Amino acid sequence: MLKIEHLTKRYGDVVAVDDLDFEVTPGVVTGFLGPNGSGKSTTMRVILGLDRPTKGRATIDGRVYGELRHPLREVGALLEAKAVHPGRSARNHLLAMAASNNIAPSRVDEVLEFTGIASVATKRVGTYSLGMNQRLGIAAALLGDPQILLFDEPVNGLDPEGIKWIRDFFRTLAKEGRTVFVSSHLMSEMALSADQIIVIGRGRFIAQGSVDELTADVAGTVLVRSSDQARLAEIMRSRHATVHDRDDRALSVGGLTSDEVGEAAFAAGITLYELTPQRASLEEVFMGLTADAVQYASASTEVPRGA
Amino acid sequence: MARDVTLASASHAEWIKFRSVRSTVLGFVVTALLTLGISALITSVIRGHWTTMDPLSRLTFDPVSTSLGGTLFAQFAVGVIGALFITSEYSSGSIRTTLAAVPQRLRVVAAKALVLSVSMLIVAEVLSFVTFLMGQAIFSGVVPTASLATGAVLRSVILAGVYLTLLALLGFALGLILRQSAACITVFTSLLLVVPIIVFLLPQSWQDAFSKYEPSALGRAMMSTTPPAQMFGAGTATVILVIYVAVAATVGSIAFLRRDA
Numbered sequence: 362m363l364k365i366e367h368l369t370k371r372y373g374d375v376v377a378v379d380d381l382d383f384e385v386t387p388g389v390v391t392g393f394l395g396p397n398g399s400g401k402s403t404t405m406r407v408i409l410g411l412d413r414p415t416k417g418r419a420t421i422d423g424r425v426y427g428e429l430r431h432p433l434r435e436v437g438a439l440l441e442a443k444a445v446h447p448g449r450s451a452r453n454h455l456l457a458m459a460a461s462n463n464i465a466p467s468r469v470d471e472v473l474e475f476t477g478i479a480s481v482a483t484k485r486v487g488t489y490s491l492g493m494n495q496r497l498g499i500a501a502a503l504l505g506d507p508q509i510l511l512f513d514e515p516v517n518g519l520d521p522e523g524i525k526w527i528r529d530f531f532r533t534l535a536k537e538g539r540t541v542f543v544s545s546h547l548m549s550e551m552a553l554s555a556d557q558i559i560v561i562g563r564g565r566f567i568a569q570g571s572v573d574e575l576t577a578d579v580a581g582t583v584l585v586r587s588s589d590q591a592r593l594a595e596i597m598r599s600r601h602a603t604v605h606d607r608d609d610r611a612l613s614v615g616g617l618t619s620d621e622v623g624e625a626a627f628a629a630g631i632t633l634y635e636l637t638p639q640r641a642s643l644e645e646v647f648m649g650l651t652a653d654a655v656q657y658a659s660a661s662t663e664v665p666r667g668a
Numbered sequence: 669m670a671r672d673v674t675l676a677s678a679s680h681a682e683w684i685k686f687r688s689v690r691s692t693v694l695g696f697v698v699t700a701l702l703t704l705g706i707s708a709l710i711t712s713v714i715r716g717h718w719t720t721m722d723p724l725s726r727l728t729f730d731p732v733s734t735s736l737g738g739t740l741f742a743q744f745a746v747g748v749i750g751a752l753f754i755t756s757e758y759s760s761g762s763i764r765t766t767l768a769a770v771p772q773r774l775r776v777v778a779a780k781a782l783v784l785s786v787s788m789l790i791v792a793e794v795l796s797f798v799t800f801l802m803g804q805a806i807f808s809g810v811v812p813t814a815s816l817a818t819g820a821v822l823r824s825v826i827l828a829g830v831y832l833t834l835l836a837l838l839g840f841a842l843g844l845i846l847r848q849s850a851a852c853i854t855v856f857t858s859l860l861l862v863v864p865i866i867v868f869l870l871p872q873s874w875q876d877a878f879s880k881y882e883p884s885a886l887g888r889a890m891m892s893t894t895p896p897a898q899m900f901g902a903g904t905a906t907v908i909l910v911i912y913v914a915v916a917a918t919v920g921s922i923a924f925l926r927r928d929a
């Protein structure tokens with residue numbers, strides 16, 4: 362069991378992780394979701410004993426990472442930043458890791474085969490593509506056949522086939538009873554690959570639950586098309602609903618149920634052509650949950666022009 | 669498979685890492701070229717000019733330290749080898765892989781220092797003996813030569829290899845402290861080249877007091893059979909250099925223990 366216990370990590374004035382406290386259970390894929398700079402990688406580094414927590418701790422079956430006898434055989438990790446010397450071959454990189462934790466060298470060939478980089482294993486890592494690097498990182502994580510696996514932004518640099526492969530692979534690992542903890546800043550990715558999701562923002566815990574639970578918490582919108590969209594929009598606004606004009610000339614109404622919208626339209630004598638309750642997409646839930654917590658929000662999507 | 673992550677396993681891993689990058693191999697090649705090449709050059713020039721050299725120079729001539737002269741150039745190469753062994757881990761991010769595999773940080777430092785000093789000592793001793801013998805062969809017939817049968821001569825040749833090994837460790841210790849290759853190489857070369865210049869600018873009495881503490885002056889003392897009066901004896905010089913390395917390594921280890929990776 363991987364436990365994050367009231368973990369706080371400060372870098373100077375920056376609070377990267379702020380009193381995070383949660384458990385990651387074995388047997389399911391747990392997503393670790395948050396916008397850029399929300400503290401996902403920092404949490405992963407603290408779990409691995411690389412960064413020292415300011416307060417609290419992260420434990421693996423009750424022990425901190427430094428107390429593990431053969432850490433690579435208990436915890437495998439794919440870190441976000443490349444953690445390989447570019448001048449070394451993949452094979453030598455893995456052989457050194459194996460030697461340090463008394464893992465048989467034959468295991469190196471197994472994981473190289475499994476991740477599909479055996480044919481380039483003797484080439485210098487500096488010549489690898491982003492995807493090949495990612496596969497090497499996965500091979501390194503699997504090297505000690507650990508029960509707990511951490512993946513920081515694993516789909517970065519993978520092609521669609523690779524992404525599909527990795528999702529299936531996470532499921533397989535979880536089915537085998539392992540703890541699979543995967544970070545991402547993309548809700549859509551998490552929706553497809555994770556069973557449980559932990560959402561953080563600005564280093565703080567925001568929500569935890571299954572995809573269904575997280576979407577149920579947030580009220581959806583109602584899609585309306587009618588004979589008089591302008592007047593209907595005005596009436597909706599007067600009832601403190603949020604109204605968005607959609608490109609297809611339908612209105613998206615938030616804050617009211619479909620019953621309330623239908624009755625209001627009837628009372629005003631407006632004919633409804635369509636009245637569809639929309640379930641919040643996971644992406645909307647995420648945006649809603651983390652709206653206050655986004656650190657690097659863009660002012661607009663327009664590219665600034667030179668004078 | 670029941671073994672723990674021991675110093676032996678950690679050292680095995682470090683050995684694989686050390687030998688599997690080009691910079692190490694290149695570093696050793698440059699070390700060998702500088703030691704042998706410069707020594708060959710110096711000894712040949714002396715042989716050519718021996719008959720025209722002034723009598724005092726001939727009288728105080730030391731065939732041992734002169735034949736080992738290339739060592740004082742190779743010291744830069746070994747410093748770089750030592751520094752890169754740790755700084756390249758920071759620049760590439762592989763330090764995270766290293767520490768995830770061996771979370772006991774002092775064990776990582778010990779394993780690296782062990783691999784570095786053993787491999788450097790072997791290479792440097794072979795180079796010292798080959799350089800010495802090559803120099804005597806070049807001198808023979810014209811310039812007086814020395815023999816390994818003499819205790820002081822043997823000591824000087826052995827200490828030349830020890831000197832290079834200690835400087836590699838000094839480079840490594842600076843790498844632990846500074847973490848950046850460029851900064852490390854700058855500080856290392858400054859210690860060896862710039863500090864002597866600064867000392868040279870001091871008043872004569874200060875020069876006499878300080879110059880013998882410079883790392884390369886210690887090196888020259890270690891390599892000479894009869895160090896001049898203003899220098900330390902070979903044994904004392906070795907001890908002082910070991911203290912430098914130990915202090916730098918202690919500071920480096922403390923920094924390495926405390927910092928986030």
Ligand SMILES: Nc1ncnc2c1ncn2[C@@H]1O[C@H](COP(=O)(O)OP(=O)(O)OP(=O)(O)O)[C@@H](O)[C@H]1O
Binds near residue numbers: 378397400545
């Ligand atoms: N070594 C460090 N020194 C100083 N600040 C840091 C350091 N590492 C992270 N931070 C800061 O801590 C915060 C969290 O960073 P972190 O990398 O953990 O976020 P993240 O969730 O992984 O983001 P991303 O999705 O961009 O990978 C950021 O504000 C970051 O700038």
Ligand SMILES: [Mg+2]
Binds near residue numbers: 513
């Ligand atoms: Mg990150």
